[in-house]
Structure formats: C-alpha cells, structure tokens
Amino acid sequence: MRVQVISSVNEASSARFHHKTAIIVDVLCATSTIVSALASGSSGIVPVETVMEARAARQEGDLLGGERFSRKIPGFDLGNSPEEYCSPAVKNRRIIFTTTNGTRAIHKSSRADYVLTGALLNATACAKAAVDLRRDVVILCAGSNDEFAVEDGLCAGLLLDRFQALAGSALELDDFGHAMLSLYCDRAQSIRETLQHGMTGKKLLKLGLRRDLESCAIIDRYNEVPRLFGDMLINA
C-alpha cells in the first residue's frame, strides 16, 4: 500500500488522485467540522466552493454553513466551528458547506476513486476505512493561504502512524510522508501546543476562538468517516 502526502491544495494536480483513495485533511477547521456534523446526526454535508453556489444549492430544510476569513458568512446558519455542529439542531439536516480551503481541496480530488475526509477527531477510523477500500492513498493537506499548515501535516502523520499499525511493512511512503510521520512522532504528546504554534492556530487565538482550536485537537473522538457519494459527504 502506497501513501503519498501533498503539502497544500496548491500542490495538488487532479491527475495525482487517479485510481486512488483521497483523504482530505483540514484540521482547522473544515474536516473537523464535517465529522462533528455527521457525528451529531446531520444527514449529509454538500461541500461547495463559493458562497453563491451554497445559496443556489440550498433546498427546504437545508442549513448553510461555512466561513470566510475565519468568520461566519452573513446570512448563513452556521460558521466553521466544530462546536456549533455538535448540536441537535443539525440532526437529520443536510448542510451546504463552504470554507476557504477545505471545500476547494475536496473538489480538487474529484478524480479519486474514493474521497474521505480526515481530522484528528476521526483519524484511526479514517485510516481503517481507507485500508478497507484497497487502493493506494493520497493524503491532501488543505493548508492555509495556499501554504502548508502544520496541523494538517500533524494529522497526516497520525494517519500514517495508524496505517503503519494496520499495513506494517507493506506500507510505502513518499519523502513528504516520511517527514510528516516524524512530525507526528515528535509531537504526539504535544498535539494542542503544535496547533497553537501554527499560523492558523495563532489566528484563531487572536480571534478569541481558543475553544475551536481545543475541540479540533482531540484524537479519535469520533468513529464517523465522511465519504463523498455524488456531491454529498455521508458516513462511510
């Protein structure tokens, strides 16, 4: 089983996903929010790239969620904070969802055979689901402002750690994967601090969103694995 890791959306060409399982990682906060919504009983999340698309896709009963510049979009029901989605209000509701990088990353990987989303919150379940799909894997770190984000790399490393436990010596990593596995091994006891050191983490702290950061830093809180079917992410 080969696993490649891509450092940011900028680096992702759609050809790299052909015949693969893609795992999209945007720890702060898109993929953490998505898994939280499914764990709270949302019937599915439809990722779209623009605010206009989100408004156009909304049907009766749907909720609109997402952010621009780390803030809720005017007129939307929900922002991009995982805690907002841990609520009975999302139960059985479809959510149309747009964020700066996370949804862009999901669309970039549309040529993959399977698309999953991973976060620290569901890493072990996500790695297991990917192994069960029996394809080589590409982990796409969404990043921030077209650059690598350390929290996404950390989550990629955690996924690789779990793959190693599941696939053992059959696991083949690329150079960036080796580096991200080391990042995780070095920081496994300092997950929250690592998130705080990153650019996105610092921005969230400045905006007073410490709770968001902390709720995204919990490993394996959920067993849900969001998987793209058609245009909607539902529990795999």
Next chain:
Amino acid sequence: MRVQVISSVNEASSARFHHKTAIIVDVLCATSTIVSALASGSSGIVPVETVMEARAARQEGDLLGGERFSRKIPGFDLGNSPEEYCSPAVKNRRIIFTTTNGTRAIHKSSRADYVLTGALLNATACAKAAVDLRRDVVILCAGSNDEFAVEDGLCAGLLLDRFQALAGSALELDDFGHAMLSLYCDRAQSIRETLQHGMTGKKLLKLGLRRDLESCAIIDRYNEVPRLFGDMLINA
C-alpha cells in the same frame, strides 16, 4: 530572527528572498559536494544552470564538475560525489559546477542579500554564519524532480535546531519550519537511515553509490561555509 523554510525549488519565488539571507540545501549531493571542495582548498565554485554554460565559462586551470541523472557529465573532470572533491586535485582550482537542482536553487535565490549553502556536513558553522549576517533567513530545500526530498528537510531541521541554540526565544518559525524541526528531532539518531529511506537515497543505492550517501550523512565534518560573492561560492 524569522526563519522560513521552502520545500522545493518549485515553491521558490524570487520575491521571497528579498532582504534575506538564503541558505540553499541540497544534501544529495550538490551542497555537500560544494563544501567538500572548499574544505579541500578549491579557490571557488561557480554554479551554472546548464552544461553549455559550464563549458562556456571554463577558463584555463578551471575544472568542470557536476551531474545529470546522478551521473558525471561526458567530458567533465568531476561528477557530483563529495568524495571526488576531497582530493588534492581541486586545491587552488576554480570549479565550474552544474547539477540538476542544486545550482538552479542557488540561482533562484539571487535576490537575497546573502546566499550561503548548507549541508549536514557544515550545518553548525552555516547556522552561525547566518546569525552573524543579521538578516531573516530563508532555507531553500532544493528537493529532487521538483518535489520535496527528505534529506533536505532533515538538514533544514538541523539548521533550525542550531538556530534555536543560538537565537533562543527570538527565533520565529513558519509552519513548514516547525515540521522540519520535528523531523530532525525525531530522526537525529538515525540520520543515515533517513537518507536511505528517501527517493534520492534509494536511487543512489541502486546506482551503487552508497559511499556518496554515507559521506553526505556526517554532521559538522567541516567548518567551511560557502557564500556567494558575485558568481562564485567561496568560504565566508
């Protein structure tokens, strides 16, 4: 002191080097070879991008060095193996030098105030020299085939470790820098193995060039720090 790390030549825009000290890292093998040549008494290394340029730049007494596809270029005096340059034959000779990525990376950083080249072989001396130049630093990992190479990231992490010792809490890292520092911390006791796991390391082993790999894996063998003056790298 701010330090940014760029993952491969592909990611380097010349604007990012403005008013900075650039440290070019191509552990296998360009920057390892360059420091070995200076340590053996070469009067200077002129990095050029193409084989044609190398031939045109040669003057009486010069040596031609470099590689294409990890092999010596036909008609050249020397390849890209550091051990070849640890020889009395290079003493007081100017070397015109071209490699696939290393020399391209040096040229990319030409807008920097200062350009140094770093390798595992001279990491501590290189970090000290950069601190003395009193600029923010950009470490450019040359990479391989336009992708990140783990040995260059490892060396970037080693440089950051040395910067930390020198600059302490005044050191500010970007997200990729944090990741590379963790890579080094995790692999500090397995430098050679890390080089062997990378794509370039595997290629060198396949070509029977284990000795090259091993001679590039030695930390702080040299105190020389190649620095660009005009078009030539000489000891800073």
